Amino acid sequence: MWPEDKPLSVRLSAEDYLDGGLTIQDTVQISKTLKEYGVDLMDISSGGLLPASMELGPGYQVPFAEAVKKEAQIPTIAVGLITSPELVREIVFNGRADFVALGRELLRNPYWVLEARPEEEVWPWQYRRAIPRA
Numbered sequence: 001m002w003p004e005d006k007p008l009s010v011r012l013s014a015e016d017y018l019d020g021g022l023t024i025q026d027t028v029q030i031s032k033t034l035k036e037y038g039v040d041l042m043d044i045s046s047g048g049l050l051p052a053s054m055e056l057g058p059g060y061q062v063p064f065a066e067a068v069k070k071e072a073q074i075p076t077i078a079v080g081l082i083t084s085p086e087l088v089r090e091i092v093f094n095g096r097a098d099f100v101a102l103g104r105e106l107l108r109n110p111y112w113v114l115e116a117r118p119e120e121e122v123w124p125w126q127y128r129r130a131i132p133r134a
Contacts, residue, residue: 002038009077010034011043014064017052024067031072042068043077043101059087065097077101085116 002008014027031042044065047054054060061080069076078097082088083105091097106112114132123131 007040008038009041009043010039011045013046013048014044014061014068015046016050017047017054018050021050021052024064027064028068028071031068031074035072035074039074041075041077041098042072043079044068044097045079056081058083059091062091062096069095069097075099079103088116 012027012030013022014024016022027044031039034042042065044061046061046064058081059078062078062082065076065078068074075098077099078091079101082091082100082102088100091100102112109115114130
């Protein structure tokens with residue numbers, strides 16, 4: 001049994017992009033059921049189960065997380081070529097998802113978070129040794 005005081009998340013591939021495969025409507029229903037069983041958060045991806053052709057672009061999977069959030073009434077994590085701080089802000093501030101996962105972008109640039117922070121942000125003293133020196 002999962003402890004009540006620990007959050008439980010599930011990652012689903014929302015859309016298979018193939019005839020007979022999962023659709024966003026299936027994923028919303030699955031998410032509603034999982035919520036009834038105590039799942040706290042859905043991490044929504046797509047096209048991860050079967051080889052399929054899909055149109056790629058910045059935030060291309062965000063509408064799936066948005067649909068699950070709104071229709072299943074459960075917090076979501078959005079993924080899918082999210083590479084800019086502006087896109088992260090747009091997703092979260094507009095309520096399209098509750099969290100954003102960067103995945104491959106952090107593999108490409110492990111300093112992404114450092115570079116994305118606002119210049120006026122004050123660093124907590126514990127982290128000041130990590131500030132890049134010119």
